[in-house]
């Protein structure tokens with residue numbers, strides 16, 4: 046896939062700094078204002094690539110490339126840029142705290158309402174914490190902790206060292222808060238086969254039609270036995286969830302698990318051990334979107350980087366294990382459901398119908414996304430990846446990325462205004478609250494890139510690579526063109542014929558997700574390139590022939606026997622050929638194409654030596 | 668501010684860079700001076716193009732005579748007029764003064780009297796000049812010990828700085844690290860004289876000289892493989908320097924490899940930059956940045 050990761054990322058950094066840093070101060074605004082999530086997204090546009098693409102790292106001045114530093118020069122010249130960036134990170138951590146000093150995860154301006162007038166949302170509602178914030182904070186805090194750790198060993202300024210110390214404390218505290226919030230937002234929903242959610246789920250997983258939905262539902266319930274018992278023993282440890290634990294004891298019931306939009310009603314969330322408690326209002330129901338968001342953040346907790354750098358303290362380590370367990374159970378659950386049965390996978394039957402009966406291609410994308418993530422983390426499952434790839438391809442078509450819309454096409458709604466979900470339980474504090482999901486294209490691209498990197502055979506991978514390129518150019522078309530936010534995201538008017546004014550200000554939500562795509566692409570390039578077995582065989586045949594002829598020519602003394610090494614005329618010296626053969630031998634399994642090219646050169650040189658002799662042989666024969 | 672210029676190896680570009688820093692500082696309006704404490708081989712005369720001072724002064728009043736007590740005051744030259752190529756003091760510029768070394772001088776041992784005289788001399792520099800660059804001989808010399816003893820009771824490091832010069836090669840990087848950190852190095856000697864080790868380290872920065880940066884250098888004459896190799900070496904060196912505590916955060920400035928300086932020890936004057944146009948902008952910029960970083964706290968403590 047040709048995303049030109051380095052250039053594009055650095056371009057985004059320059060544009061973002063242009064937009065956000067003026068006259069020595071950092072502005073947190075985007076088109077929707079500022080809140081704990083969008084501010085984190087803004088920082089992650091820089092920090093996420095810097096953390097996850099080694100060649101773009103900024104935490105070690107000795108290894109930071111000049112063009113990387115240059116991309117930050119809007120913040121300050123040379124190393125000044127890093128000093129200013131550290132200040133900005135510190136500002137974030139200080140800014141999003143409650144009056145008592147505990148971290149604040151409120152969603153503020155990201156909340157929407159069913160009312161026409163957004164101002165109906167009450168101040169209490171604006172303070173509600175949302176899983177998006179926990180997830181972004183986990184990713185942000187882990188990046189910042191690594192940054193602090195590395196830069197701390199390099200700084201020669203006491204002032205900077207002190208700041209890094211303070212930044213580390215605040216960040217670690219925030220990370221703890223985010224993990225606690227994530228644990229309280231985990232939700233298990235148990236229901237009867239005959240109930241409404243049961244009917245919806247059974248209809249979705251019954252793809253063969255040779256038995257009725259109920260029978261298939263019972264089969265599904267049985268196959269969830271292990272997941273059910275693990276969930277039961279895990280949930281039993283949490284206060285206030287006894288009714289769920291009881292329900293899980295019934296093997297004939299169905300369930301779904303994942304994350305609700307915030308801390309669920311039955312949970313209790315205390316912060317920092319200082320007694321300040323967070324209000325828990327979310328209904329105990331998993332949402333596909335928030336589940337996906339949570340799984341993304343949690344993945345960072347047990348990434349090799351987090352382990353190697355030892356970024357977690359003991360308490361965090363324990364919470365991380367608990368989250369990791371939920372992560373695995375949730376992944377297993379969704380894989381079971383999405384691929385249930387022997388025929389067509391439920392996930393291949395678009396669109397996905399959620400247990401509340403709402404159907405959407407966006408839900409198909411979210412479920413597929415979880416499955417890709419699982420395969421990607423486990424680095425396994427080529428054949429499954431190929432099938433998921435086909436779903437992604439279909440989604441790109443139905444989502445109007447690779448197909449043109451017909452007049453009044455409702456699928457445009459996936460992008461603009463986006464998919465709206467109601468935050469059930471939030472109405473306790475005011476009007477009904479909603480959340481708008483507009484990450485269809487970026488999620489699709491990220492998962493397409495990851496799927497492509499799991500597929501080994503070129504013929505299966507090729508359509509996915511093409512798809513990736515197509516989604517990326519779709520995304521490039523959605524970049525802002527107007528002054529301020531030029532080069533940042535997002536304006537669907539760039540690719541769809543929509544009414545209304547063009548956006549001028551960027552959205553960190555979209556820009557950060559575009560950066561995630563670039564990071565995924567970088568990861569897929571740095572992994573060793575997938576090689577075809579056929580090409581390896583070919584390289585080996587070439588090598589055998591070349592080595593054979595080379596030894597023959599040496600035996601004939603074509604280079605003048607033992608002492609002489611250079612043949613007269615234009616033939617390459619014996620060492621040169623020998624070195625090229627060695628190189629080809631080293632490369633034949635990892636880069637067989639290169640090996641073949643080298644060997645072709647060698648064979649050509651050898652042919653110059655061999656040709657006259659072969660003629661004399663023919664003459665002898667005559 | 669007094670800046671002690673030192674290097675582990677000879678011929679690193681210490682004197683030429685120091686001279687140019689002083690020149691840039693004076694141009695920016697600060698009274699500045701260059702003090703030749705390289706007793707074995709005083710070269711400042713050549714660098715500043717003072718014809719009479721080829722290999723040190725013959726007046727018997729050079730820096731060494733002063734320290735040994737054979738002369739009451741040290742000779743000093745107003746370079747704007749004494750130099751053959753600086754061509755008079757430009758409006759707005761500060762004083763530009765040279766304290767030359769004695770011709771035929773050599774290393775000498777120190778006693779309490781030398782230390783006392785040195786302290787008095789340095790004290791006077793501090794009063795009279797905003798920036799004084801004291802050029803010490805290469806390696807672990809008596810001169811290092813002398814100035815450290817002379818400044819031992821000055822308290823804190825606000826008034827003195829150390830610049831360790833090294834070329835951009837593996838050997839030079841390792842040697843510079845040795846000069847700072849190893850036995851009889853600057854830190855240990857400073858501690859022995861009663862300085863605080865951490866404070867000394869805070870007041871110390873390195874300068875990389877004659878650096879060929881593959882990212883900026885014109886490499887059109889080289890093959891692709893050679894350029895790729897150069898990049899790798901540059902990167903390796905950067906990591907090595909970082910590991911040895913000579914990384915970017917410890918580095919005050921980087922002077923590019925300069926064709927003029929490579930052939931000729933001299934000051935890159937404004938005339939050379941704008942009239943004859945033989946000087947490279949990048950090199951001049953590096954000198955300028957060094958001069959301002961020395962007197963500016965934020966420039967010194969970047970990160």
Ligand SMILES: Nc1ncnc2c1ncn2[C@@H]1O[C@H](COP(=O)(O)OP(=O)(O)OP(=O)(O)O)[C@@H](O)[C@H]1O
Nearest residue numbers: 677678679680681682683877924925928929931932
């Ligand atoms: N940036 C540069 N690029 C190329 N050559 C340089 C540079 N800086 C200095 N040189 C050259 O390097 C040589 C040594 O410089 P200089 O005399 O300043 O070194 P030094 O460290 O003072 O040596 P010594 O220990 O002998 O006093 C000189 O020929 C000088 O012109």
Ligand SMILES: [Mg+2]
Nearest residue numbers: 681682705710
């Ligand atoms: Mg010298």
